[in-house]
Amino acid sequence: MPRALITGITGQDGLYLSELLLAKGYEVWGLIRGQNNPKLDLVRSTVPDVRLVTGDLTDLSSLMRALSASRPDEVYNLGAISYVAYSWENAMVTSEVTGKGVLNMLEAVRLHTLDDPGRVRFYQASSSEMFGKVQEVPQRESTLLWPRSPYGVAKVFGHYMTINYRESYGMHASSGILFNHESPRRGPEFVTRKVSQAVARIKLGLQDEIVMGNLDAKRDWGFAGDYVEAMWLMLQQPTADDYVVASGETHSIRDLLDAAFAHVGIEDWSGLVRQDPQFMRPAEVELLIGDPSKARQVLGWKPSIDFATLVGMMVENDLREQSDLVGR
Template sequence: MPRALVTGITGQDGLYLAELLLAKGYEVFGLIRGQNNPKLDLVRSTVPEVKLLTGDLTDVSSLVRVLSIAQPDEVYNLGAISFVAYSWENAALTTDVTGKGVLNILEATRLYAGDDIERVRFYQASSSEMFGKVQHVPQSESTLLWPRSPYGVAKTYGHYMTINYRESYGMHASSGVLFNHESPRRGPEFVTRKVSQAVARIKLGLQDELVMGNLDAKRDWGFAGDYVEAMWLMLQQPVGDDFVISTGETHSIGELLDVAFAAGGIDDWAPYVRQDPQFMRPAEVDLLIGDSTKARETLGWKPTVTFEQLVTMMVESDLAEQSRTR
């Protein structure tokens, strides 16, 4: 039975990845930070077979201990402070966890693997936010990185450190440059879930308006359940490498509102949406669209859920949840 360690097990990607690995017959270990983690019960109820271990990406000694217990064949580093807007308010903490945390888990994995460095395969969750002020459309593995947020800068550090460990030590280390990927499990602070939750509440009469920032920003949105399969496929390759994972389609926030409100049975969203400058980014990333040709050709991966299906799925899930709790 193969063994895997997943950091960031409490996030949407961690949960979907754990389900995928368990279905493939893995013994899965999840890293939890803090004994009173508020998402602990969520993990236990969603993937009860996962064995949870306490550790912290900012503490190398705890990671060495966790690796010695889990004895993994594969390490998936999904742990990060991942809300971009928060990274401007807490740039130092974002750097410590999302950036230096990658170095810590890479070094702990290297020490755990010892002389047989290739026996442990490592996945780093890189991000399309690294492209930031995009230098090429669409963005591929060779596009110059120009991050425009502390989060993007931290992810860029982790991305290059993963490449460095692959080249310096021969580690089977891969980075997945994942474009925006969403699901009903997305946190309510992220724009897609903010919208789907608000549509459900407006439909049910529980909320009067939705306050938004830039409606013209465009993103390449896919389904998180599809994207975790790409993570697994990367670690099944003979050598580590970097892959852009995306749908190759871009949609504006305005289009997101169109589909979400329509899914909630509301034809015109204008009376319900108000823009507020406080939700504008200090440095906006205007257009992200990925070229995942390499992943399609090398991994045999492609997305299965369309943008419209994804947004509708999220609205329907939030309608059901809000109906139960109101």
């Protein structure tokens, strides 16, 4: 039975990846930060077969203990402070967790496998936010990185550190440069879930409007459940490498609003959406669209759920959740 350790087990990717690996017969371990983690019950109820171990990406010794307890064949480093807007307010914490945390995890794996550097295969969750002020359209593995947020800068550090450990120590360490991937499990602070939840509440008469920032920013959105399969496929390759994982299509925030409101039968949403400068980024990433050719050719990966289906799935989930809350 193969064994895997997942950091960031409480996030949407961690949950979907756990389900995927368990279905493939893995023994799955999840790293939990703190004994009173507010999402602990979510993990236990969603993936009860996952074994949990405490640890912190900012504490190397705790990561060493987690590796000794779980004895993994594969490590998926998904843990990060992943809300971009938060990173401007807390650049130092974001850098420590999202950036230096990658170094700590790589070093822990290196020390754990001194006798055989390739014995544990390592996946790093890199991000399309690394492209920032994009220098090429679409963005591919070789595109110059120009991050536009402390989060993006921290992700660039982790990305290059993963490459460095692969080249310096012979580790089987791969990075997935994942473009925006969403699901009903996405946190409500992220724009896709903010929109799907608000549209559901407007449809049910529970709120009157959505307050938004930049409606013209464009993103390449896909389904998180599809993207975790690409993570797994990377670690099944004989040679570690870096891959862009994306849909290859771009949509604006206006497109997102169109799709979400159309799903509940509202065609004209102009009077239901208000823009507020407080939701504008200090430095905006205007256009992200990935070229997933390498992932398609080498990994045999392609997304199964398109943009409209994804948005509809999220709105339907929030209609059920909000209806249940009203009925209580």
